[in-house]
Amino acid sequence: SRILSHLHPQPEDQILKLTALFRDDPRPVKLDLGVGVYRNAAGQTPVMRAVKAAEKQLWQDETSKSYTSLAGDPGFHKVMRDLVLGDAVDHTRVAAAATVGGTGALSIALDLVKRAAPGATVWVSDPTWPNHVPIIGKCGLASNVYRYFDAENRAVNFSAMMEDLARVAPGDVVLLHGCCHNPTGANLTLPEWQEVARLLTQTGALPLIDLAYQGFGDGLEEDAAATRLVAAACPDTLIAASCSKNFGIYRERTGIVLAVTPDAAAQGVVQGNLAALNRLTYSFPPDHGARLVTMVLESPALRADWQAELEDIRTSMLGLRRQLADELRARTGSDRFGFLAQHRGMFSRLGAKPEQVARLRDEHGIYMVGDSRMNIAGLSPATVPALATAIAACGI
Numbered sequence: 001s002r003i004l005s006h007l008h009p010q011p012e013d014q015i016l017k018l019t020a021l022f023r024d025d026p027r028p029v030k031l032d033l034g035v036g037v038y039r040n041a042a043g044q045t046p047v048m049r050a051v052k053a054a055e056k057q058l059w060q061d062e063t064s065k066s067y068t069s070l071a072g073d074p075g076f077h078k079v080m081r082d083l084v085l086g087d088a089v090d091h092t093r094v095a096a097a098a099t100v101g102g103t104g105a106l107s108i109a110l111d112l113v114k115r116a117a118p119g120a121t122v123w124v125s126d127p128t129w130p131n132h133v134p135i136i137g138k139c140g141l142a143s144n145v146y147r148y149f150d151a152e153n154r155a156v157n158f159s160a161m162m163e164d165l166a167r168v169a170p171g172d173v174v175l176l177h178g179c180c181h182n183p184t185g186a187n188l189t190l191p192e193w194q195e196v197a198r199l200l201t202q203t204g205a206l207p208l209i210d211l212a213y214q215g216f217g218d219g220l221e222e223d224a225a226a227t228r229l230v231a232a233a234c235p236d237t238l239i240a241a242s243c244s245k246n247f248g249i250y251r252e253r254t255g256i257v258l259a260v261t262p263d264a265a266a267q268g269v270v271q272g273n274l275a276a277l278n279r280l281t282y283s284f285p286p287d288h289g290a291r292l293v294t295m296v297l298e299s300p301a302l303r304a305d306w307q308a309e310l311e312d313i314r315t316s317m318l319g320l321r322r323q324l325a326d327e328l329r330a331r332t333g334s335d336r337f338g339f340l341a342q343h344r345g346m347f348s349r350l351g352a353k354p355e356q357v358a359r360l361r362d363e364h365g366i367y368m369v370g371d372s373r374m375n376i377a378g379l380s381p382a383t384v385p386a387l388a389t390a391i392a393a394c395g396i
């Protein structure tokens with residue numbers, strides 16, 4: 001038979017399937033808390049003001065769309081290195097490559113690990129972003145899980161996490177969410193991050209930090225604090241950062257791998273390998289989104305406006321969290337949903353059973369992912385009461 005007839009059908013993407021179900025639901029009142037895209041109170045995902053201004057300026061000023069360099073534009077490396085790492089490490093130790101979104105950054109980072117340590121196991125939190133384990137496998141690496149989420153309290157089970165991380169081998173990789181854990185919303189405190197960093201230096205494992213939501217949690221600097229702390233403590237650190245959410249440029253596919261290397265000599269070799277991996281994967285990385293990010297971060301006026309808009313996004317999600325926790329306290333007479341106000345980022349795992357998630361959908365038109373992950377940005381102050389009523393009615 002023909003080669004192409006040997007392929008297996010692929011499992012449906014659960015979140016995209018949910019989006020289609022929602023779209024086809026004829027009920028006039030329904031609520032989509034599924035896909036991980038920020039939406040304002042009007043349900044829109046607008047182009048950020050500073051990004052639009054940069055785009056207009058770029059349209060006027062850009063004189064060529066010839067190729068950039070294999071690792072992307074050095075100006076983009078610099079602004080992103082500063083945004084993510086600040087002064088945490090000596091800049092001569094940092095190698096960087098622009099990538100196709102945060103997903104591309106993860107993939108290139110893991111390709112780099114495969115070259116350096118083909119037998120490495122990559123440890124991921126239980127649970128983690130559903131794309132992590134398949135990408136690790138695609139890069140030819142083994143994966144394993146460390147305990148992370150305590151389903152009972154909807155918080156991090158830190159002692160279990162530390163117990164599991166203590167067993168990681170020196171040549172292994174530990175994948176950490178730098179902030180705003182997806183899908184749970186539960187995060188480590190800074191003192192806990194310090195303990196993790198200390199353990200990583202003791203075991204000799206390589207940290208790989210996925211930073212997809214900087215600015216969505218406690219603030220731009222605050223959300224980078226864990227990444228900086230780990231990078232400062234460990235001899236080497238890989239970071240896969242995404243600009244999709246905090247610049248609202250999802251479809252432009254803008255991300256970066258930052259590799260903090262042991263010394264300036266290693267930096268050159270790692271930089272060469274990152275460029276080579278980009279070359280093998282797609283030759284040159286996309287430039288449009290990276291250039292917009294660079295323009296916004298380099299212009300004091302655009303940067304200030306971007307930060308203000310990002311801060312509005314962040315505080316609106318925080319307000320929705322508090323409102324929902326308050327409404328649930330009023331309806332259930334208990335504090336068991338207080339975790340919603342403690343969680344950070346766009347998601348919280350509600351902790352509902354699959355049949356309760358189904359009831360929310362069938363009886364109340366409320367769509368969340370099967371593991372009961374809710375996109376907080378799918379709410380608005382006007383829809384929070386209906387969600388609280390439905391959660392209480394379903395006995396969650």
Ligand code: PLP
Nearest residue numbers: 101102103129182210212242244
């Ligand atoms: N990592 C996490 C945890 C995410 O949630 C996402 C996006 O949903 C990404 C990485 C990748 O984002 P993108 O490839 O769209 O930049």
